[in-house]
Each structure stands twice: as structure tokens, then as C-alpha cells.
Amino acid sequence: MNYLDLIQILDSSIRLATPLLFACLAGLFSERAGVFDIGLEGKILISAFFSAAVAALTGSVWLGLLAGIASSMVFSMIHGLASITFRGDQLISGVAINFLAAGMTVLIAQDWFSQGGRTPQLSGGARFSPIELPFAEALSGVPFIGPLYADALSGHTILVYVGLLTVPLTWYVLFRTRFGLRLRAVGENPGAVDTAGVSVVRLRYAAVAICGVLCGLSGSFLATGLAASFTQNMSAGRGYIALAALIFAKWRPWYALGACLLFGLLQAISNRYSSIDLVLFEIPNAFVLALPYILTVVILAGFVGKAVPPRAGGQPYVKER
């Protein structure tokens, strides 16, 4: 493996990490507010479909993006309604959303496009195109740093950069604003927020709405940035991996970036190499492909130290007497 290979792997790591990152931050907002969301997967999927479908129909990727976000928001609100307003079980509501998205997307795709549950291939203005970062050309000649900047960091679609910027933004909102303070409080002790005269319901809905927007971005990037169409179940467990990354990151934005990049890297490696030759023995292809998922299991099994979730997570808030 030479330096150029490394650059290419890094380049695709960043690209593959982006949908995870959006979903992970989506989960972060929701769970920090005390609403567990196993339905990230379903929201990514529904957004991927509507982004691709609307982009294909209108030829505009931006309209596709809006449609993706809107559909994800609708699902978010269903989750909010079930778990905040009606105080239902958040796990069940999330699972229902995943099933609904998995079935609905294929059904509508077949009805609209008759291509076996896919959307047509997107091209031109119906896809996000790469953006050259300033001076990428000029710096590409510089040894070592040049290719890193020009090939790994530059040349992604706009959503990749939006994703990277969302990390400091999330940090700022959570830890430096009034909204963030209240959001974190409502996930830890909603009683404290309620008795302080702030609406628990409104805060949780706000968090769930942000979660919807970010899942929308994730799905939209998946179908119009990473791929060029919607295919059946294209989210491929990313929602769950994002949840694992969230636990790995201990519900913190910067750690979330690190965790998602790690998962992205593993995916990049498994995409690039069918098998890894370690001289003495060879890691078989199936194992390499399974790496991100194996890591997920390892993380969820708690091999990464103690992660304390928000204390009031998963519990509907009921005023006590």
C-alpha cells in the first residue's frame, strides 16, 4: 500500500462517514433530550427514497434534498407523537418506523417508476456534484500535504462539508446556548425543567425535529451524493451503526465525529480490499466486509468502557403528584 492508496482510502472514509455522521448527530440531539430513537434507520431510508425520487422527477437535487428532509421530518413527528405526546414505548415506535420505511419505499418506488423498487439513475443537476476547495489545484503539487488536501479533503459534495461543519455547530448549540442547556437538562431530569417553568414537551419535540432534519440530510446524501439512485434497503444498517457510534462517542459531538470516521474507515477498507493479506494468514473477504458490523457488536457489548446514557432517556415524562 503506498501513499496514494492511503489518500484514496481516506477520501472514501470521509465520504462513507458522512451519512453516519448526520445520523449520529441526529441521534445525539434526540437522545440528549431523552427520546431514544432506534428509528434513525427508517428515517434515513425514507429520506433517501424521496430525495432520489423527487430529484429524478424534477431534475433538481435541491428539491430532492427538501423532499428528503420533509419525509424524514414526518417520520420524526410520528415518533414524537407516539413517544412524547402519547407516552408510548420509544423502542416500539422506532421499530415500527423502520418497518414502515422499509416497506413503503419499495412499494412507492415500484408504483412510480416500475423499476423493481428502484428509482431511475440520477445524473447532472439531479445529483450533488463535487466541490473543489480553494487552492486545491495549486496545492496539489506540494508533497505529502498537497495530495492529502487536494484528493482526500477536497472534491467532496457540499453535504460532506455541511456534515463536518455540523459537528462544531452541534457542540456550540449544546454547550453554549440556552436551548442546549435546557435540551441536556430535559434528557437528564425532565422534572427539573418542568418545575423551572419550561415545557418538556416542546423541548423534546424540538429535539426530535432536529433529529428529523439531520436524518433527512443523511438519507439525501446517501441517494444523491454517495450513490446515484435509490435502491432497496440502501441504508444497510447505517442507522444502527450510527447508534453504536453514538454510544461509542458517549453522546458527545466531537467524539461522534471520531467514531463515525472510524466506521467510515472500516467501510472504506472493506470496499477497497476483498481480502487483507497479513503475510502469515489472509483475512477473508467476508470478514472484511463484516468489519463495521463486527465493530458495532463489540461496541454495543460494552467493550469500550462505561458509557452513561442520558438519565431520563427512554422514559416518557409524566408529572408526578
Place this chain on the structure above:
Amino acid sequence: MTAPAIELKGISKSFGPVQANKDIAIRVMPGTIHGIIGENGAGKSTLMSILYGFYKADKGEIFIRGERTEIPDSQAAIRAGIGMVFQHFKLVQNFTVLENIVLGAEDGALLKGSLSKARTLLKQLSEEYELHVDPDAKIEDLGVGMQQRVEILKALYRRADILILDEPTGVLTPAEADHLFRILEGLKREGKTIILITHKLREIMETTDTVSVMRRGEMTATVKTAETTPQELAELMVGREVLLRVDKQAATPGETVLNVENLQVVDGSGVERLRGISLNVKRGEILGICGVAGNGQSELLEVLGGMRPGKGRVTVNGQELDLTGAESDARTRRRRGIAHVPEDRQEEGLIMDFFAWENVAFGYHDDARYQRGVMMNNDAIREDAEAKIAKFDVRPANCWLKAKNFSGGNQQKIVIARELERNPDLLLVGQPTRGVDIGAIEFIHEQIVALRDAGKAVLLVSVELDEILSLSDRIAVIFDGRIMGERLPSETDERELGLLMAGITDTDKDHSVDEIEENLAHATGKAG
């Protein structure tokens, strides 16, 4: 004449068929401490929740400083200058003191300005009312007394001039409680109005100017504290004459039943809960264990009751108990003549969704007389349950009612009936009267003393010092997993026990509240 700080007229509130508040009228004058006393379920908390905007009254009017005020939510209550210190603190555990105080009362969308302004104001408030706390400490690192101060500061920061405290001393040592009352006196001098909700008569007598008594949702009387007696208040609360002190003869201890030597317990997360405890209980004797919750007394009961493994040597009637192996379960303990009334009746003593008769059989359901071949003989169990329910005066006397449909006192009677009727050699009993009304307390205490008089050994764990002092024949104080000392109830008092409970053994000297706080936070910090 000045307008009352708070006046309620004709407040009524029902939850389904239960009328929690019935036509309540009350006037609280500004600059006074007004006590509200009543048994559990008398409607005190409901009334205060209405005042704090948690519930909307079905009927009635609220006047604040003479003006009619609607309080649809907590925001409105805060605007009206009402602050509330809840029994269970409403603090975010992993936030700093400052963040907790600012929460909900921020100045703008960004935190920076709010926090620095709050820091200045907090400093002023701390000095004015002698409520010292470190603004940058995390709540989870503070002891309960300190957390309570944060709650009071929170209310003051929101410019509350009417402060409601709901059972504020439940979690405090006597010294901390005294300190709290000094703070309340100070607030009163500054012209604040204070409403103190409690079920402890002593607190009412010592601190309040006027007192209102509630019973079954009604306000039965409002009197000047100086013109009443604890006996009169107790009768107003219960509606009949009650015995405030336990009526018992001196103990005549016989041979040792329980002997514990160097008992150690390490919990699931590797924290040492008991650090080598030795004690003994004799026939015809009640040994009371007192201590601030979380200092190892729960673990002691659990090890002896067979619910948790331990290390050390424990004998009952001279026979050693298995503390870790196959014979260390609760069932074997019961066969060895140990009965256990656990601290938390709802979690460990009962199955709330099961009928009373099923609950009466639990733990003894494999008794030969409850069997009919491979089936259970439910008729026999029910017959037995009915007899016990009648004997222990469980109300309503209906064994087809689920455990959750009984009041706290009657739930406890079910547990006590089950354990005492087995005629155990040793009774382990934890918090026998927590959340139990005065009438039932009297009854339960009588039963425990009767068991002692029948020549049985009783190990009593309670956080209520009054209970420990009046029931025990000997008192052992536990702190941070160790026994700090044993005392005879006739030769000690609340002050001395309070200091021992904070790990201070030189009880002759004076000790500041801060020292006590420090010690307790240290101990619970290690334990938590």
C-alpha cells in the same frame, strides 16, 4: 391590615373518584412560617401542586398578596413569586450548581452572559442568607443537605418571596435539619413567607408560627403553634386519640440469636458497602441500626436476608449461615427462622399486581400445607390470608384486592402479617413505617414490640431517629459501612446519634454543619 401572602378559597380537586382536596381554605400571612401537617395521602402535596401550577384545581380561587391569580403552570407560579423545594430534588445531577440555578431563568439565548450574571447574584444571595455552596461543583458530588441549599437558592434566584418546602428534613441528619431551620428563620427575618409541609410534629412545634392540619383532603384546623400541643395536632391529623410514644416495658434479653462478625460486602460495581461489621442481637431485644441512607444499612439487611452475598461469619442460634454458596438464598434463611420485612415494600416486599392473598403466601408458598399434590392449594392459602388480614387489621379486609390498591400502611401490614405470623426467631425489619400513616405506625410498632416480648430477636433498620429511639433496646450507628458505636436509648439523644451518623465520634465537642456535610458527602461520594 396587610393582605395575606397566600389565600386559598374553596379549592377542590379530584382524581377520578378520589377527592384529594375538598373545599380547602387557608390564609398564610407574609413574613411567617406556616406549617401544613397531615398524614400521607391527606392531600398536602396535591394542594401545593395546585399552588405551583402542576395541577389545576377543579374549583376555587387563589389570591397572592391580595390579588386573584390564575396559576395554570409553573411559569405562572414563578412569576407570582412562589418557589418550591420538592421532597425529591429537581436538580440535574451532572450539571454544575450554577447551571442548575440558571436553568429556565436564563437571560438570553447564549449562556455566557447568564452564567456570569448568575455567579455574581449567587454570591450575593449566599452571603445574604448564609447559604454557602460552590457554584462550580457538580450536583452529583454534593451531599443531600447541600443539594437542598441549591434548591433554595434556585427559588431565591427566581426572586421567590413565598417558599414552599415539601418534607424538607426527610433526608437530613438532625444537625442538618437544625441548620435548615436556622436558614428558614433567616429568610423569615428578611420578610419571606415560608410554607413547611411535614408529617413530623416536632418540626412543626419548633419552627412554625401557625399550623394547618389536613385530614382526608380536608383542612381540619388552623391554629397558632404556640397555642397547641403535639398531642392535639396528632389527634386532629388522625381523627382519634393516638399514642405518640411506644408503650413498652424494659427488655429482658436472653441468649444471643444473631451474631455477626467482621461482615464485609462489596457491591456489583466493586464498591465496599460494609467494611467489617460486628454486632449481635439477643432474644427479647430490639437492636436499632440508625444511619443516613446509603451508609450500608440496606446491604446489611440484604446480606442477612439472603439477597446479596457477603464475607465474614454470621451465626443464627449458634449455627453458621452460608453467605455465598448454594444455601445463601432467602428461602434457606426463612427455613432457619429468619423473617425479613424489606426496606422497600413495593419493590421487594410485595408484587403490586398480585392479589393480597397471593402476597401473603410469598416466600412460604412451598409450605406443605399450601400444596395439593403438584398443584397449589389456593383455598388453603386464601383461608390463611383471610385470617392474617383480619388479625392485622388490613383495610379493606378483602384478599381479592391487588397489593397496589392498598394504602402504604395497609401494604406494610400485609408484609408484616406474612413475616410475623411465621413465628421467626429473628426478624429483620427495614423502614417499617416509611410512608405509613400515624394510626398504622402505632399498630406496627405494637406488633414489633409484641414479637420482642415473645422472646424473639429483632434487628431494626430505620432512617427515622424518632423510631429508632422509641423502639430500640440498643442502638448501633452505622456510617460508611462501619458501626460507629452502640448506645442505650436512655443514655443518648438525637444530637449525639446525629453526629455519629456523620462519622464524628468525639461527640462532646461542637461540630459545624459544614463538617458534617463534608463527612457525609465524602462517605456517600465513595459509596455512590
